[in-house]
Amino acid sequence: MKYELYYWPEIQGRGEFVRLVLEDADCDYVDVAREPGGGTRLAAVLSGDRGGVLPFALPVLYAGTTVIAQTAAITSFLGERHGLAPGTEAGRLAALTIALTIADLVAETHDTHHPIAVDKRYELQQAAAKERSAVFRRARMPKFLGYLERNLERNGEVLVGSTISYVDLAAFQVIEGLSYAFPRAMARVRGHIPKLLALRDRVVQRPRLLHYLTSPRRLAFNEQDIFRHYEELDG
Amino acid sequence: MKYELYYWPEIQGRGEFVRLVLEDADCDYVDVAREPGGGTRLAAVLSGDRGGVLPFALPVLYAGTTVIAQTAAITSFLGERHGLAPGTEAGRLAALTIALTIADLVAETHDTHHPIAVDKRYELQQAAAKERSAVFRRARMPKFLGYLERNLERNGEVLVGSTISYVDLAAFQVIEGLSYAFPRAMARVRGHIPKLLALRDRVVQRPRLLHYLTSPRRLAFNEQDIFRHYEELDG
Numbered sequence: 001m002k003y004e005l006y007y008w009p010e011i012q013g014r015g016e017f018v019r020l021v022l023e024d025a026d027c028d029y030v031d032v033a034r035e036p037g038g039g040t041r042l043a044a045v046l047s048g049d050r051g052g053v054l055p056f057a058l059p060v061l062y063a064g065t066t067v068i069a070q071t072a073a074i075t076s077f078l079g080e081r082h083g084l085a086p087g088t089e090a091g092r093l094a095a096l097t098i099a100l101t102i103a104d105l106v107a108e109t110h111d112t113h114h115p116i117a118v119d120k121r122y123e124l125q126q127a128a129a130k131e132r133s134a135v136f137r138r139a140r141m142p143k144f145l146g147y148l149e150r151n152l153e154r155n156g157e158v159l160v161g162s163t164i165s166y167v168d169l170a171a172f173q174v175i176e177g178l179s180y181a182f183p184r185a186m187a188r189v190r191g192h193i194p195k196l197l198a199l200r201d202r203v204v205q206r207p208r209l210l211h212y213l214t215s216p217r218r219l220a221f222n223e224q225d226i227f228r229h230y231e232e233l234d235g
Numbered sequence: 236m237k238y239e240l241y242y243w244p245e246i247q248g249r250g251e252f253v254r255l256v257l258e259d260a261d262c263d264y265v266d267v268a269r270e271p272g273g274g275t276r277l278a279a280v281l282s283g284d285r286g287g288v289l290p291f292a293l294p295v296l297y298a299g300t301t302v303i304a305q306t307a308a309i310t311s312f313l314g315e316r317h318g319l320a321p322g323t324e325a326g327r328l329a330a331l332t333i334a335l336t337i338a339d340l341v342a343e344t345h346d347t348h349h350p351i352a353v354d355k356r357y358e359l360q361q362a363a364a365k366e367r368s369a370v371f372r373r374a375r376m377p378k379f380l381g382y383l384e385r386n387l388e389r390n391g392e393v394l395v396g397s398t399i400s401y402v403d404l405a406a407f408q409v410i411e412g413l414s415y416a417f418p419r420a421m422a423r424v425r426g427h428i429p430k431l432l433a434l435r436d437r438v439v440q441r442p443r444l445l446h447y448l449t450s451p452r453r454l455a456f457n458e459q460d461i462f463r464h465y466e467e468l469d470g
Contacts, residue, residue, distance in 0.1 A: 053329035054389060056336045056382050066325040070335035077328060090301040093312060094288035100305035100335075101291045107342065115350050116363065117370040128351065128363050135352040147291050154289060 003029035003078075004062040006045045009038065011225040012177075012218075014071045014106065015059040020169040021075050023212040025082035031217075071106075072099040079166030086161035095160045095167045098151060102170045105144040109174075109181065110226045112136045112233060122223075122230070133233035137185040141178065145193050152195035157202070164203065171196065172203040177227030184234045238264035238313075239297040241280045244273065246460040247412075247453075249306045249341065250294040255404040256310050258447040260317035266452075306341075307334040314401030321396035330395045330402045333386060337405045340379040344409075344416065345461045347371045347468055357458075357465070368468040372420040376413065380428050387430035392437070399438065406431065407438040412462030419469045 003022065007015025009031070022029045033042045048054045050062070055069035061077070068074045076096050079085035085095050115132040116125040148171055151159050159167045175196065179186045190197060204210060212218055221227055238257065242250025244266070257264045268277045283289045285297070290304035296312070303309045311331050314320035320330055350367040351360040383406055386394050394402045410431065414421050425432060439445060447453055456462055 048385070048389065051389075052325070053332050053395065054382065054386050055332070056339075056379070066328060067332075068328045069332045073328060073331045073335055090287070093301060093303045093308060096308045097288050097290070097302075097304045100308055104291075104342075107339070111346070116366045117374075119370070119374060128366070131351045131363070135354070139352075139354060144291070147289065150283070151289050154283065154286075160288065 001028070001064055003027055005029055005031050006042050006060040006062075007031070007033060007058045009033040010219070010222075012173075012221060013059075013226055016219075017071050017170050017173055018059050018061060018074050018078070019212075019217075020173060020209065021078045021082070021084060021166045023217075024164075024169060024206060024209045025078065025084055026208055027078070027082060072096065072103045075099060075166045075170065084164065084166045084169070086165060088161075091161045095165055098148070098159055098167045099170055101144070101147065102167070102174055105141075105174055106177075106226060108136060108140055108144075109177065112181075113228050113230065122228075126232070129230075129233060134235065137182060137235050141182065141185060142189055142192070145178075145189055145196060149193045149196050152199060157195075158199065164206070168199055168203055169209075172200050175200045177221065180221040181227040181229050182234050183229070236263070236299055238262055240264055240266050241277050241295040241297075242266070242268060242293045244268040245454070245457075247408075247456060248294075248461050251454075252306050252405050252408055253294050253296060253309050253313070254447075254452075255408060255444065256313045256317070256319060256401045258452075259399075259404060259441060259444045260313065260319055261443055262313070262317060307331065307338045310334060310401045310405065319399065319401045319404070321400060323396075326396045330400055333383070333394055333402045334405055336379070336382065337402070337409055340376075340409055341412075341461060343371060343375055343379075344412065347416075348463050348465065357463075361467070364465075364468060369470065372417060372470050376417065376420060377424055377427070380413075380424055380431060384428045384431050387434060392430075393434065399441070403434055403438055404444075407435050410435045412456065415456040416462040416464050417469050418464070 005015065005018055007013065032038045044050060045060055046055060052067040059071060059074060060067060060069045061074045068077055076085065076099060080092060086092055112133040113122045113129050114125065115128040122129060158164055159171060204213065240250065240253055242248065267273045279285060280295055281290060287302040294306060294309060295302060295304045296309045303312055311320065311334060315327060321327055347368040348357045348364050349360065350363040357364060393399055394406060
């Protein structure tokens with residue numbers, strides 16, 4: 001069975017958390033919107049033509065007739081199926097707990113450049129974006145990253161269980177994204193998150209992931225994405 | 236085994252989504268922070284003294300030594316254990332998908348009164364709150380509620396599966412919360428969500444839930460909570 005991933009074809013976005021699991025687990029999948037005619041199929045899924053639960057937004061994953069939306073739900077499903085999640089119930093729940101906390105960090109990162117209206121351009125809400133970004137750099141980003149660091153201090157080399165899981169891949173992705181979007185703010189945080197940075201370095205050396213990350217399939221960060229670099233928001 | 240719920244004792248908040256499942260499923264549980272000495276125990280859980288995965292925020296549930304944070308993770312766990320979730324894998328994933336979308340709606344509701352800084356008072360960010368609330372009333376709230384309505388049109392009398400699940404309890408709670416916070420905006424939406432309102436009316440008549448909702452254990456909505464009523468934010 002070939003998984004079908006539906007996500008915007010021009011950005012990493014939330015879809016990238018799913019792509020990283022699919023690639024690291026060597027799953028057979030198609031990134032539908034990047035195929036010929038994919039835009040039409042993506043629109044059909046969003047409008048619910050395929051049946052099953054209606055997605056509110058992308059990413060959406062089809063596993064046969066099973067449909068899943070919401071990044072953490074998709075990645076926990078894939079992780080548990082493909083050896084990228086703890087084997088115990090307590091471990092799986094710990095993984096989901098951290099994955100959902102990372103999803104909150106991603107949502108807050110998005111809101112640094114869209115604090116008022118998701119459907120209006122950044123430039124139209126720039127003053128509020130500067131205010132929200134200052135709070136994000138001062139309080140929220142350090143708090144979330146410190147949270148991940150403390151879980152590593154408690155658990156060991158990985159965030160949950162004893163081997164790399166989908167949660168560690170997600171942690172890698174937020175480090176990459178935040179380093180792109182807020183290089184100056186991240187430079188000030190780095191000294192406080194040595195275990196998290198070491199985890200990032202181990203993740204990036206995983207052969208299949210490294211192969212993906214250096215392939216044309218890995219899109220570049222850009223200013224249509226969740227992680228955006230705007231000088232004026234980086235303090 | 237008695238479940239231990241850790242949540243702020245003065246508000247419904249995100250903890251209420253957990254309380255509704257615990258009450259409707261007739262679980263044996265203690266709402267720790269509302270017991271004598273509960274504040275100290277709550278602080279200990281937040282600081283990680285109890286071991287296991289560290290919670291970023293409340294609510295937190297202990298089931299024996301298993302610890303879970305994040306509302307949707309807790310309610311899906313309880314729902315699956317206590318007959319308030321679909322029995323099939325596809326159904327469980329559909330339930331989690333919708334539960335996480337409701338969690339997003341709750342987060343966006345929170346940000347109507349705290350669009351800039353979660354750690355500063357509403358009054359210090361009131362201008363941005365008015366702007367964000369206008370977008371929420373015009374676009375976001377109708378979109379989220381319309382999404383739930385369309386899932387009911389597709390699935391039947393309940394959001395997933397064939398009987399009431401934890402997702403329907405969550406839908407009930409957001410209807411209650413939004414009706415409290417945005418009565419005028421909700422009055423304009425009601426005509427478009429007949430199935431969702433009918434679901435709300437069925438949920439509230441469930442005997443154990445009704446017993447809870449009319450007990451002193453059900454706290455009143457208030458302006459320290461996520462769902463807050465401010466005249467000036469309701470258009």
